[in-house]
Amino acid sequence: MTSSARSLLPSLLLAAGLLASACGGTPASSPEPVTEATPEPTPPPLPDVIADLHVDTITQIIEQGVDWNSSRLEASLPSLEAAGVNVIVQAAWIPRGVANPRGEALRKVNGILNMVRRSRGKAALVRGPGQLEAVLRQGRIAVVIALEGGTALAEGEATLRELADLGVSMVGLTWTEPSAYADSSAEPRAGAAGGLTEAGRAMVALSNDLGLMLDVSHMSDAATLQTVALSRAPVLASHSNARALADVPRNLSPDLLTAIADKGGLVGAMFHGPFVVKGRPALRSDVVAQTLHLVRSIGAEHVGIGSDWDGIIQSPQGLERSARLTELRQDLTAAGLSGDELRMVNGASFLRFWRAVEAAKAPGG
Ligand SMILES: [Zn+2]
Numbered sequence: 381m382t383s384s385a386r387s388l389l390p391s392l393l394l395a396a397g398l399l400a401s402a403c404g405g406t407p408a409s410s411p412e413p414v415t416e417a418t419p420e421p422t423p424p425p426l427p428d429v430i431a432d433l434h435v436d437t438i439t440q441i442i443e444q445g446v447d448w449n450s451s452r453l454e455a456s457l458p459s460l461e462a463a464g465v466n467v468i469v470q471a472a473w474i475p476r477g478v479a480n481p482r483g484e485a486l487r488k489v490n491g492i493l494n495m496v497r498r499s500r501g502k503a504a505l506v507r508g509p510g511q512l513e514a515v516l517r518q519g520r521i522a523v524v525i526a527l528e529g530g531t532a533l534a535e536g537e538a539t540l541r542e543l544a545d546l547g548v549s550m551v552g553l554t555w556t557e558p559s560a561y562a563d564s565s566a567e568p569r570a571g572a573a574g575g576l577t578e579a580g581r582a583m584v585a586l587s588n589d590l591g592l593m594l595d596v597s598h599m600s601d602a603a604t605l606q607t608v609a610l611s612r613a614p615v616l617a618s619h620s621n622a623r624a625l626a627d628v629p630r631n632l633s634p635d636l637l638t639a640i641a642d643k644g645g646l647v648g649a650m651f652h653g654p655f656v657v658k659g660r661p662a663l664r665s666d667v668v669a670q671t672l673h674l675v676r677s678i679g680a681e682h683v684g685i686g687s688d689w690d691g692i693i694q695s696p697q698g699l700e701r702s703a704r705l706t707e708l709r710q711d712l713t714a715a716g717l718s719g720d721e722l723r724m725v726n727g728a729s730f731l732r733f734w735r736a737v738e739a740a741k742a743p744g745g
Contacts, residue, residue, distance in 0.1 A: 424517045429727030431467035432460075432702065433648035433684050434526065434597070434619035436691025438491045439473055448495045454689035454701045457499060460521065462703035467512065467522045467727055468503075469550060469618060470495070472543075473691065474529030476557050482539055485532035489525055489546050496523050505547050508591065509734040526550035526595060526618065530559030536579065537586050544590050550618065551587050552595040553580055554603070562607070565629040568600035575602035581610060588612040591741030593734065596620075596640070597648075597686070601629075604636055613740035614644035614733060619686035621650055621670045622677065626658050634677065641678035646733040648686025649674055653694035664698035668711045671725065680721035684729050 435455040441448065448457045460468060472488035474481045496503050503521040506512040515522040525546075530553035533539045540551065553559055556566035558573075561580030568574050576584065584607055587594050594615040596604040608615055617640060623631040632640070632647065640647060649671045653662035656670055674683045689695070689702060699708060712722055724732075 424519075426513055427466065427516055427519070428723055429467055429516065429731050430464045430705075431469070431684060431727035431730045432465055432689070432705075433469045433616070433646075433686035433730060434471055434528075434650065434691075435468060435687060435689045436471050436473055437689070438470055438488050438495060440690045441495065442487075442491055448499060454695065455687070456702070457502060457521075459702040461502075463705035465521065465702060465705065466516050467524065467730065469524040469526050469686070471526045471528040471691065472532075472548065474527075474532045474555060476555070478531075481529065481531040482534040485527060485529075485539075485543060486546075489543060489548060492523065492525050493547065507547060507549055509731060509738055512731065512734065524549050526552065526593075528552045528595075528598070529555040530561040530580075530583070531555070531557070533559070533561065533583065536560075537582065540583065540586060540592075541590070544592060548592070550593040550595050550616075551583075552598055552618070553583060553607075554600075555598050562603040563600040564598055565600050566598070568602070568629065574600050576606045576610070581606075584610050585612075588740060589742035589745040591738050591745060593737050597650075598630070601633065601636060604632075605639055608639045608643050608645070611643070613737040614646070615640060616646040616648070616684075616733060617686075618648045619650035619688045620647060621655050622673050624677075625666075625670055625673055626655055628655055628658070630655055637674070637678050641682040644682075644733070644736050646682055646684055646729055647674055647678065648684045650692075651687045651689065651696055651699055652692035653696055656696055661694070662696035664696050664704070664708060664711060667696055667699055667708060668715050671708075671712060672715055672717070675717065675721055675725065680717070680724040681729050681732060683725050684727065685725065 437455045470492045472485050474484050478484045496505050503523050504515045506522040512522045525548045527548050553562040554564045556564050558564050561583050562576050563574045595618045596607050596615050597617045597620045621631045623633050656662040657666040
């Protein structure tokens, strides 16, 4: 029962003559037992979604032996709270050449689950948009787990199902080396080898069936286009910028941006300096320029923020940790984003996107 219902109850009972008034003393005869009405609780309002679509915090927590509160982290829990971030996508990243990539994925996923457990209730794992909304209404931080690197899917579909059962909701089929499923933007190959493999096509279909979000960041251009075309659900590039402003293979060409948006997808502007601007150290104003470019190119409903904090090597000046997202938001407003556009970029776009992925999943999937 809500506290307002509780305070209302005595006056209702008084009005019905079922409770002694403060001045009236005890009724002469025993009253009939009262069955308390249980009004439908009104859920707390859904706060604005403030999302970061990609951080590598668990890698730093493991490598540095610190916890989520450490000031050595760019996306520490206190820093996220300072910026009002309430949705954080934590990457289970698979480095190149690890001897046991599936084991590495399990280690990272379990590490993320432990981060959540040790947050003293401040954060909660979410596996879908409904859970995300519920956690946000409770005033907590929703943690989404992403696999970054298809090499982890050593036993194919069985490993994907295993990771999904553990709580993985987003899947990137490659990092900087080709996997058995997709080619990478780091060293794209010509011809058929440069896209999705047959096994990759099956993995896209299974991801759709299971309601997993497909992440094309790090994929080659051909693999990205094939994934967008093949997927039943929209896809996202969780941490990728526009090549128009920083022409590197890791970023997205105008054609790729349009393809992702036309399918209902999402692109998260990312902060690694050399992918924000070429030829000089990046400033926060360069991230503003990238974000504005994305919004003006494909619409704010297709744009979010995917910092890559705790995984990037060079943070832009003025944007060194999560707490500084408040300043980025102020700059985006000053640069001309409307209130509605900013709400979408902050995170409403991500909730829209995840709902669309959920709607496309197989019945019972
Ligand atoms: Zn990455």
